[in-house]
Amino acid sequence: SDLALNPTLQMDLGLQISPRAGVYLHGEIGTIILASQAAVYVVGEWSPVGWLSFGTGVGWDGMADWCGDCSAAPGWSAVSIPVLVGVDVWRRNHHALRVGLEWAGGDQPGTGTLGWHSALTFGWALK
DSSP: OOOOOOOEEEEEEEEEEETTEEEEEEEEEEEETTEEEEEEEEEEEEEEETTEEEEEEEEEEEEEEOOTTOSSOSEEEEEEEEEEEEEEEEEETTEEEEEEEEEEEEEOTTTOOEEEEEEEEEEEEOO
């Protein structure tokens, strides 16, 4: 098991289908000296109220760590399913400062290795 508190850059680009639903491409990449993580997903998002959103989809997630002499696998890569929750904590002119929670996991083909990542995110949502 690895723990890495990577600073990560995320970008979402998509379409608002209705006032309560959207679809977008979610990409992220982050690194620190001993670990790196990258992911890309297609996500469907639903907002039951204007300040709260839930999303899920499918994509690819990969992690690599520098381990020196350890016997653990140096990386993981698999089709992954994300779960995203976003809360708009401040809104202005239809845009919002958003705090989010993200979890994604998958099963690496061939090895049966389960991998996952989670994140606390802060961003500016352009609506």
